[in-house]
Amino acid sequence: MSAPVLAYENLGLVQGTGWLFRHLDIYIQPKDRLALIGRNGAGKTTLLKLLAGTIDCDEGRRTIVPGARVILLEQEPSMKGHATLRDYALAGADAPAPHEVEAIATQMGIDLSRDATTASGGERRRAAIARALAMEPDVLLLDEPTNHLDIAAIDWLEGWLARFNGAFVAISHDRAFLTRLTRQTLWLDRGAVRRAEIGFGGFEAWTDKVYEDEQRNAERLDARLKLEEHWLQRGVTGRRKRNQGRLTKLHEMRAERASMMGPQGTAAISISSDDARSKVVIEAKNVSKRFGTGDAGREVIRDFSLRVTRRDRIGIVGANGAGKSTLLKLLTGELAPDEGSVRLAKTLEATIIDQQRSLMAPEKTVREVLADGGEWIEVQGAKKHIQGYLKEFLFDPNMTDAKIGPLSGGERSRLLLAREFARPSNLLVLDEPTNDLDLETLDLLQEVIADYDGTVLIVSHDRDFLDRTVTVTLGLDGSGRVDVVAGGYEEWQRQRAQRAEAARKPAAARASTGASGTAQKPRTKLSYKDQRDLELLPREIETIEAGIARDEAALADPALYVKNPARFAELTAAIDAARARKDEAEMRWLELAEMAEALGG
Template identity: 75%
Template sequence: MAAPILAYENLGLVQGSGWLFRGLDVHVGPRDRLALIGRNGAGKTTLLKLIAGKIDADEGRRTIQPGTRVILLEQEPDLRTFATLGDYVLGGDDAPLQYEAEAIADQLGIDLSREAASASGGERRRAAIVRALAQDPDVLLLDEPTNHLDIAAIDWLEEWLGRFRGAFIVISHDRTFLTRLTKQTLWLDRGTVRRAEIGFGGFEAWTEQVYAEEQRNAEKLDAKLKLEEHWLLRGVTGRRKRNQGRLTKLFEMRETRAAMMGPPGTANLTIGSDDARSKIVIDVKHVSKSFGDRPIITDLNLRVSRRDRIGIVGQNGAGKTTLLKLLTGELAPDSGTVKLAQNVERIVIDQQRSKMAPDKTVREVLADGGDWIEVQGVKKHIIGYLKEFLFEPGLVDAQVGTLSGGERSRLLLAREFARPSNLLVLDEPTNDLDLETLDLLQEVISDYDGTVLIVSHDRDFLDRTVTITLGLDGSGTVDVVAGGYEDWEAKRKAAAPKRGGGNRKVQATAPPPPPPPKVKLTYKDQRDYETLPKRIETLDAAILRDEKALADPALYSKDFARFEMLTKAVENARAEKEAAELRWLELAEMVEG
């Protein structure tokens, strides 16, 4: 192993009234490709700033080889003192060479003469990338580099980093980006850091091993994990296993949707049964929209049914927002018709998540200062609901302004998902979310009983959530594909003419391995496999019944013993349901081979 070019030994930092982390050892080799993983609030961004030398530690020693150039790409660069994006890129004592910056800007498609004050999030992000890359770093520290970028820009950045001869550490919620690029992982978890010589592709298997070892050690010591750690650990591991079953259901829904579509290559989703026709939420017929002489949408035909999950993808400027506004009735087409079902109740979660009042508490945002919140018509205690969105109970009275960006995003999701609706519109929902929250969001979308429209550049997220992808190429044509981002990309590659050398080599999808022989179930396994779904339904009904009884505000004072009994019953039923779900998923994997 090559000697580190940068290292921190016994790193410690005080934040607030205690240590954010202490005793961390971090080293960076000359060609390391490190993924930095951790929950929102764990201190990932702070750790990057410490490594970059932007802030000082309270403990520890930083060593760096002479002449090593460390560049930090911040998540939110400060452009307030610059007139143009070019002034920002070329400003300061450590400014890059102008010709190098202009060459990268040209490849990224960013106009450096643009006024900084009116630049969009995507333009500001591109300018920050231009400045960082043009500075010729030896160690590049990237904090959410794909935020606000479209897919074409992400592809370009992946290609550039693939050729990069230095080392980099990257924080990102983009699983595809991390999987393609990283070869080592730093996991910041509960104040400690672990390093594994595996890329992000092996991260989940590694964390499962760590959690399993912790559980064994806790049992050996005859001690339980702390309550907050226990529900988090159980939630993380259980969620991943449940999501395996949800992915299976998603693939089944895609097959069903593909069967409803017309001949290959057409954009008309037809419905095959009268029952399906009665569930049409959005009916689009021969819709076209232009701005000036430029066609944005041309002759689109589309039928969106209840429980469809529609992903909208394309480069910035291709018309994603226009299409979204057409589908939701915010924008009228130039020709054709868009008909929405009469009973549509929609909620829209867009990118403006920072606008929640910072002086309000979490309790006030969720429950108007009370203890109970109505979630899709069912009352839940605010503490239990917060846990569902990965909040520790102690944060219930914290002010919104003290939360991290990711925590504010999670709080907004919790508030909006509680509202009654049957059409959910998500505009770039993955920005500022950590990986565990993304898992949670995928789960909530999967369980949502209405229709979902998603605009996103997060390829893995789309592959895990949507049943239909609407792909825009900027020409006005909308590709309608049953499946996720990879299905749309495969269709584009198949339709594109073959080009000569000089383009990035795209890794082909390997043929699926032959299925392993199916395992024969024992009598008990077979019985569990057949009976558990019914048991899960029964538990669901019991939980719903008892939660309705608990929703009576007078129950606590009128009959405390019954309140306590019902609370315990709901807790036990949820635990039994979770165990039953995990057991059935394990058996389903055995059956499916």
């Protein structure tokens, strides 16, 4: 175990009238890939600022290797006082080299000459990332780095961090981002911090084990856990088990939706209108939308048709500027198409939750936001006491008279969700709903969406969230084409890869023609070895996955590193090797499956 590049001993911080946390020992080694996990309000952002040295602690000692650079990428970097994004990126005595900033900005597709005051959230986020990465950090502290980024930018950032030689600590609601990149976890929970030498992929198994151990210890001491202190932990573990059932149901709904759909980009017209499950609420026929005129114009949506039925969960994905917001406005009737038609059901009653969270006035109280100052709230036609309803959304029931201002961004978002889900509606429109939410709230949001009896439209860049919630994905690539896929983000990506491969096959066929112009004899079936690999690889992949899960469960023991460091190192190396074998096996199987399909089965 190498010496840490950054550490805190006996860290404590007072917030308000009490300790936010106390007696924390934290260390970051030179190449750590740490996920920092905790509920909204637990102090994750504050802890990053303490590690960065931008705020002082009330107790404890911070140590850092001389000359090491610790860079914090804030969740909402301030652009105040900067005319352009370039001015912001190059500000300060320790500013990065201009050519380094420009190189990263170019790769991320951001024009740094943009006015800082009118730049979008995505543009500001890219400028902040360009500044942070160009400063050549030894430790990079990332607070929700994927917020406001489109999928292409997230992919680029993941690639950069995978090659990064330093250490990083990341707070993120993006499960896919954390699972792909992290190898260690810091869990900030009830004022204490735990560290496990496992990535986010093993986090749930680890926390479940911690809760089970706590429960057993409480039973041994014959002390019942206080309900108001521990309802969250029991709710989270129970919710995970329920979500497994919901995922099964989601796959069934996707299969049913796929059977209703016709060719790519259309929907079957022969749906029975008196079937409650398939009642059409939005129907788009041959819709096109263009902005600008002449050569300067651009067709954002081209010849798009879709029937949206009751209880559909529609996800809209694509790069920034590809037309997601335009498509959403067309489907909700806010924008008229240039060609084609969009028909909305007369009974449609929409609730729209936007990115700006504009309803959360800082001076209001939780009671005023939820229940207009009263004690009771009507939730989808049924009355509930405000304290009981707060509890359902993971709040302390006694915070009814708390002001909105001091709440964290995630807590405000969660309160807004509680308010809007209570209102009667049959169409729910969610624009980037996962920004600022912690993982427990994301679990809750997935649960509420699954139980919602109406139709849901979701614009999101959160790949894991889409895979867990939507029945149909509308994918935009900026050309005007809209892919209509029964499934989530991964299914859309799989079908895109298949189309790209199919487009390459004619070129490959031409290349196989000899110089004489005589084509080589084409293959009609897989070789014996290829056929055998195609049949056996799925079982091999399952075996590898089972081995990874088994080893990660063993690593979830927080005491393993101290008790048996050799075993810890052995398991870590085995997991890394198994992941590499799994990636190789999956790629081989995908190539063989595409080859078999091209050969006619």
